[in-house]
Amino acid sequence: MPSSAARARSHRAEQPGIADLDLLLEGLSSQERTRFGQIFEVHLTSGQLVPPETMHGWIAQHFGSVEAALEQRIVKITNLVTHEGSLFNELRARRPLQAPPGGGDLEEIIHSTEGGSFCHPQEATPADAFGRVQGQHAITASNIAKYDGWHGVVIFDDHDPLRFTAEQVADYIDTAQAWARKAHQADPQACYPFFLWNCLWRSGASILHGHAQMTVTRGSHYVKIEALRQAARRYREQYTTDYFTDLIETHRALGLAIDQGTASILPSLTPLKEKETLIIAPELNDDLKAAIYYVLCTFIEQFGMQSFNLALYQRPLAATPEPWEGFPTMVRLIDRGRLLDSTSDLGAMELFAQSVVASDPFRVAAALASAQRSRG
Numbered sequence: 169m170p171s172s173a174a175r176a177r178s179h180r181a182e183q184p185g186i187a188d189l190d191l192l193l194e195g196l197s198s199q200e201r202t203r204f205g206q207i208f209e210v211h212l213t214s215g216q217l218v219p220p221e222t223m224h225g226w227i228a229q230h231f232g233s234v235e236a237a238l239e240q241r242i243v244k245i246t247n248l249v250t251h252e253g254s255l256f257n258e259l260r261a262r263r264p265l266q267a268p269p270g271g272g273d274l275e276e277i278i279h280s281t282e283g284g285s286f287c288h289p290q291e292a293t294p295a296d297a298f299g300r301v302q303g304q305h306a307i308t309a310s311n312i313a314k315y316d317g318w319h320g321v322v323i324f325d326d327h328d329p330l331r332f333t334a335e336q337v338a339d340y341i342d343t344a345q346a347w348a349r350k351a352h353q354a355d356p357q358a359c360y361p362f363f364l365w366n367c368l369w370r371s372g373a374s375i376l377h378g379h380a381q382m383t384v385t386r387g388s389h390y391v392k393i394e395a396l397r398q399a400a401r402r403y404r405e406q407y408t409t410d411y412f413t414d415l416i417e418t419h420r421a422l423g424l425a426i427d428q429g430t431a432s433i434l435p436s437l438t439p440l441k442e443k444e445t446l447i448i449a450p451e452l453n454d455d456l457k458a459a460i461y462y463v464l465c466t467f468i469e470q471f472g473m474q475s476f477n478l479a480l481y482q483r484p485l486a487a488t489p490e491p492w493e494g495f496p497t498m499v500r501l502i503d504r505g506r507l508l509d510s511t512s513d514l515g516a517m518e519l520f521a522q523s524v525v526a527s528d529p530f531r532v533a534a535a536l537a538s539a540q541r542s543r544g
C-alpha cells in the first residue's frame with residue numbers, strides 16, 4: 169500500500185523534497201499527523217537577499233537561477249523527544265547529491281600506503297590482555313592510545329578502506345562483538361559495548377588501512393546513548409507507545425523508510441550531518457548487517473561517498489540497574505564529504521546549536537529505494 173506521502177506526491181509533477189514537508193504532512197492521516205507531532209516540530213521560514221547586478225552571473229552559475237537565491241526557504245526540524253534538530257536550506261537541498269569527480273588520486277593514495285602496521289597486525293600491533301579475536305576477514309588488536317579502558321581495533325584483511333563485500337562487513341561486526349564479549353568476560357563491570365567505524369581521514373580515521381573500532385565501558389553507557397534511552401523512556405511514559413516504533417512509522421508514512429527484513433532503514437528527518445541514515449532492528453541480526461552493507465554500498469556507488477562515520481548503539485552485555493527493555497539495535501551513518509575538501513563540514517552550528525544540512529532525506533530515500541529495487 170503506498171504511504172500517505174506517496175499519495176500526496178502523485179499529485180505533483182516533481183518529486184517533492186524536504187522543502188515540501190508542509191504539503192507532505194497535509195497528505196498524512198490525522199493519526200499519522202498526531203504521531204509526527206509527538207516527535208517532530210517543523211518551522212518554515214525564508215531568508216531574502218538583494219544581490220547587486222554584478223553578482224547575478226555568479227549566483228546563476230552556482231544556484232541555477234538568480235530568482236532561486238532571492239528568497240530561500242529554510243526548513244527547521246526539531247526532534248522534541250531527543251532534542252536533535254537540523255536546518256535545511258531548500259537552495260542547497262535541491263542541488264544534486266552526487267559528489268563531483270575529483271578524488272581521482274584516491275586509489276593511488278590508498279595504494280601508496282600499503283605495507284604499514286595494519287598490513288602486518290600480528291607483528292606490528294599490540295594484542296589485548298586476553299589475546300586477539302581472529303575473524304574470517306579481520307583480526308583484532310588493542311588500541312595503542314585508548315578512548316576508554318577497553319578499546320580495540322578490528323583490522324580488516326583488505327587494505328582498501330572503501331572496498332568490502334556483504335560477507336566482510338558482517339564478519340567485521342561479528343569480530344567486534346566477539347571482542348566485546350571477551351573484554352566483558354575479563355572485566356565483568358565493563359558491560360556497555362560500542363562499535364564505531366571511521367572511514368578515511370575526513371571522518372577522523374588516522375590510519376588509512378581498513379579498520380573499525382570497539383570499546384566496552386563501565387558505570388553507564390556513553391552519554392548520547394544513555395540520553396536516547398532516557399528520552400525513549402519518557403516518551404513511553406507520556407504516550408504509552410514505543411518511541412522507536414513511532415519513529416520508524418513516522419518516517420514510513422512520509423516515504424522515508426526502506427525495509428531490509430526486520431531492519432528499517434531511515435534517512436533521518438533530523439540528520440546530525442550529511443545524509444544521516446538510521447538503521448533500526450530489534451537485535452543485532454543478519455538483516456541489520458545486510459542493511460549496513462547495502463546502505464554503505466549505495467552511498468559509495470550512487471553518491472560517491474569517500475569518508476564516513478558509522479556507529480552502532482546496542483544494549484549492555486549484562487543486567488544493569490537501569491532498564492533497557494525495548495531499546496533496539498541502532499546504526500547511525502553520516503557522509504563526511506569529499507576527501508580533498510579543505511574546509512571542515514562541522515562548525516559552531518553543528519557543535520553548539522543545530523546542524524545545518526544540505527542533503528535532502530527524501531532524495532537519500534529515493535536513491536536507497538531504487539538501489540534496492542535494482543538489487544531485486
Ligand SMILES: [Zn+2]
Nearest residue numbers: 286287327377
Ligand atoms: Zn594496509
